[in-house]
Structures are given as structure tokens and as C-alpha cells.
Amino acid sequence: MWWFQQGLSFLPSALVIWTSAAFIFSYITAVTLHHVDPALPYISDTGTVAPEKCLFGAMLNIAAVLCIATIYVRYKQVHALSPEENIIIKLNKAGLVLGILSCLGLSLVANFQKTTLFFAHVSGAVLTFGMGSLYMFVQTILSYQMQPKIHGKQVFWIRLLLVVWCGVSAFSMLTCSSILYSGDFGTDLVQKLHWNPEDKGYVLHMVTTAAEWSMSFSFFGFFLTYIRDFQKISLRVETNLHGLTLYDTAPCPVIDERTQLLSRDL
Template sequence: MAPDSSTLAWKIPWTEEPVVQLVALENHLFPQINQEPQKSTYSMKDGLGRNISFLAERNHKFVPFITAPGDLFEMWWFQQGLSFLPSALVIWTAAAFIFSYITAITLHHVDPVLPYISDTGTVAPEKCLFGAMLNIAAVLCVATIYVRYKQVHALNPEENRIIRLNKAGLVLGLLSCLGLSLVANFQKTTFFAVHVCGAVLTFGMGSLYMFVQTILSYQMQPKIHGKQVFWIRLLLVIWCGVSAFSMLTCSSLLYNGSFGADIVQKLHWNPEDKGYVLHMITTAAEWSMSLSFFGFFLTYIRDFQKISLRVEATLHGLTLYDTAPCPVNNERTWLLSRDV
């Protein structure tokens, strides 16, 4: 009788490298091995779908090994774990920016040189595309932030400081996602105050989220991951901070009323316009800040390759009645009487 593959999968701490591991199993798990031949080979698939063979010996040692070296490369990188989430988030959001930008400049709704990101989604029809795609991006962002929260919590279940920072990062990230949805659905030409609030939430809370996650990376290295991840995220946070400071400073000077009240609704700029330089610095900083966000979420890909989530349904009863159903003595009620 072959051993239960599910027990083997639970018992053997599989690693990424195709190395041979000897795992001693308790005698009471597989007593039937004593009746097996001196050596037997069993096969199963691991969590990544690779063919794994187990060499069972009479001394209750199991040797797992990959049957073919090429099996390691059967899966693409985005198929491992949940790495598709940050990948999809970055690709989808970038596509939203690019498609709305191309549509806006094709219809001459904005200037081709560094418009505000939200300006490319202000006028129909591009605002419909911009809003729909960014709403989906907000959902992907929520999923990515939640998975990151669960991963950090699972890796550090008893570190109080990390737990508090992790919860703070979750709240900041969700607020940033809310802001992204507000920016997508409330254009500056119609609801300027709501649009600005959404932008502050998106970029402000998003920057703080990156900062908190960088602190968490520092706290978890080198035990959980290497120093390289921390340094990359730190550089991205510095990049984001410089862009945020430039955007905040120049936009404050631009919209303080010195250049006219109608500047808020302005979509087309000429080099001779007042405030043109401040406008260009602000828009360049906004695009730069968005790129730093993309880079930061891309650093999650390697981490997410090592995590998966499972949804389990638990039934609280055998029926969906609020109360126990009345017993039925094999009666059948006809929709139409036979006598009619």
C-alpha cells in the first residue's frame, strides 16, 4: 500500500532547490511499510504541479527527488504563488494611463507634453475608459495590499512592533486605494474638491504606505529576506519623497491665486503662459511619483511567489433554512390539478 500523498506533502518541508532531503517519519504513520519490499518508489505531484518521486526504505526514510530537471521550469514566474497580483496591478494601471493618454492627445483634449495624469481622463470618451480601468486597478491594489498584510503577519506572528506597523500599513494602503477610485470617478473640472481629496489620499497615503513597508523590510532583514530588498525599497521611497516634495511645493505656488482663478480648469498650456514652468515641474513630479509606486509594487513579485491563500467554505448546517424544516410525508403538490 502506498503512503498517503497528502501526509507526505505535509510532512516534507519542500524547498525551491532540487536537493535531496531525508525526512524521518514516525513509525505509527506508515506501519504497512514493514510489509513492503526493501525499497519502493512512489510518485505524486507537489504544490507547483511538478512530478515528485519518493523512495521508501524499510528504515522509514523517504527521499524526495524531482524526476526530470526540466520540471523546475514548467511554470512561468507569474504562475508561482500570488506573484500575478502585483504584476497585474502595475501592468493594468500603466495600461490605464497609456490608453487614456493616447486617446486624449489623439482627440486634442490635452497637450502631448506632460499633462496631469488625471487630465488625460477628464473629457469623454477617455474619462470613461480612465474611470473603469482605474476602478479595477483599485481592486487589484486592495488585493495586493491585503496579501502583503497577511504575509507579513504570518512571517512575524509574535513581533508586536511589526504587527502594529503591519496594521498601520494596511490602513494606509486601503485609504490610498480609496483615493485612487475617487480620482478616477470625480474629474477636476466637475468636482475639484473631491478630486483633490482623492489625489491627496492616493499619493499621500500611498507614500506613507511605502515608507511603512520599507520599515517592515528593515525589521525583517536578514532573517526573513536579504538586505538587497530593503535597499531597493528604500531608494524607491526616497525617489517617491523627492517627487512628492516637488509636486507639493510647485502645486502650492501654482494654485495660490497668483496666476488666476481659472487655472484649475485649464487643460491646455503654452510656454508663454504664466505659471508654465511650475505646471511642468508639477506634472513631471506626478508622473515620476507614479513610476516610483510601480517600482515599489514590482518588488513584491518575488515575495508573492512564496505565498498562496485559500478560501475554505464552512457549513453551519445541512440546509439553508432559518429553522428546521417541517417533516414531509412523501406528499407532492401539483402546480396544476389533474382534474382541470
């Protein structure tokens, strides 16, 4: 059995691979058509102009669904491993809410381009990166609470390093973007897709975009740490029939049918 066939380890793997593919394909298309500069454009800039914005939006919507599934499985796993520890239960629920909000933000970023509906796009970015960062932080605390009883210290330290990486990237991005969009470097920067080294604010722009890409990579790394955990969990669907037919008759007891969430024959 291959590693990705064990449990639900394919979920975080698929999430990272699919999202990376969305970024790469959109970037290649945008650069090939000269819609953005090759040197570190904003991630969302690679999905601003047609046709790449269609690809960007469709693929990120699927990524959001994969992300919700991954976050839910993680929630169920932690709940099953620590069903009676109050602090873990509360943190686990908080992580679920934060994760879903982050996925909602990802969908907003995918469907509302910054040159069209800037407020909606920025709101989505704040949800994606802001709630996503908090989700990583909460999951790292959970890892600390669960070691060494549930898993080793190594997992906690890896996730902690990824959270620090994410935090440094977020701080750099917020600081530089706040200065860049303060108005001292122009008033139409939102619509600007091409930058030259001699442009005012070019260095700040490059630092901001580099920090954005770096932050995304920290997210990828964090979800990859779920692979080993997800090898030890599977979900099943339980079907409860209230009758042997679909007519409006009194319900009668029937045998419950239980199947795996995903068949191994697929």
C-alpha cells in the same frame, strides 16, 4: 511553471500592468482627440473629458480593487512571517489601513474629475499619493525590521531608494503646485487643459506634472518589488457549512471544505 504562476506573484504584476494601461490608453485617447497637450499633462487631465474619462474611471476602479488585494496579501504574508513581534504587528496593521485609504483615494480620483468636483478630486489625490507614500514608508520600515532573518538587505535598499524617489517627487510636486495655484498665475487654472510655453507659470506647471508622473512610477516600482515575495505565498478559502440543507433546522456537524482561493485550472 512561469514566474507569474508561482504563488500570488500575478497580483502586483497585474496591478502595475493594468494601471499603466489605464494611464497609457487615456493619454493616447486624450492626445488624439486634442483634449490635452502631448507634453506631460496631469495624469487626471487625461481622464477629464469624454470619452477618455469613461475609460480612465473604469480602469482605475479595477486598479483600486487589484491594489486592495495586493495590500491585503502583503498584510497576511507579513503577519504569517512575524506573528509574535509586536512592532511588526503594529506597523503591519498601520500599513494595511494606509494602503486601503490610498486605494479609496484612487477610486475618488477615477470617478470625480477636477473640472467637475474639484474638492473631491483633490481629496482623492491627497489620499492616493499621501497615504500611498506613507504606505511605502511603513513597508520599507517593515523590510528593515525583517532583514536579514526573513529576507536579504537588497530588498530593503531597493525599497528605500524607491521611497526616497517618491519623497523627492512629492516634495517637488507640492512645492511647485502650491506656488502655481497661489493666485499669482491666474485664477482659473483648474479648468485649464492646454498650456503654451509663453503662458505664465508654464515652467511650474511642467515641473509639477513631471513630478506627478515620476511619483506614479515610484509607486509602480515599489509594487514590482512584491513579485518575488508573492511567489512564496498562496491563500485558500475555507467553507464552513452549518448544515446539509438550507432549511431552518438545527445545525449539524459537517466536514469542512477547503479549496484554493483561485483554482489552478483557470
